[in-house]
Amino acid sequence: MTHPLIPEVLALATPIADELGLEVVDTVFQTNQSPPVLRIDVRNPQAEDTSLEDCERMSVALEDVLDGSAIIPDAYVLEVSSPGVSEQLTSDRDFSVFKGFMVEVQLAEPHQGKRTWVGRLVRRDDQKLALNQKGRAISIPRELVQTVQLSNQVDE
DSSP, X not given: OOOTTHHHHHHHHHXXXXXXXXXXXXXXXXXXXXXXXXXXXEEOTTSSSOOHHHHHHHHHHHHHHHHHHTSSOSOOEEEEEOOOOOSBOOSHHHHHHTTTSEEEEEEEEEETTEEEEEEEEEEEOXXXXXXXXXXXXXXXXXXXXXXEEEOOOOOO
């Protein structure tokens, strides 16, 4: 469950990230730690990897704004990091970067009698998700797709 402060934090962090040429990928407030940890994952869409300098610029800029806003009244630790490689594909960039990789697709309802499809990612557009399954083209309506994640299965 998302912490109730996350929307306020995102409202402050997103414009800062935009100004720095970054995007906020994930935000978590871990209150089970002492002091609590506010972790913000950022990605540099113009670069292959998010650098330490990107994280540092975001951290410095966001720390000033958060401290000035007092939305977190008690002591906390701010961590700004790169999300690394996630198993789940969500952004257009993910679908572009992992083109040709094996993926597992979970559907909200069956398509051609199946709710799970495994194949090589060909592309995703506004209407469909295209896979290659052992040389056979598969086209899945995008509105049926719930999740797409990297798979370690082999396409034989």
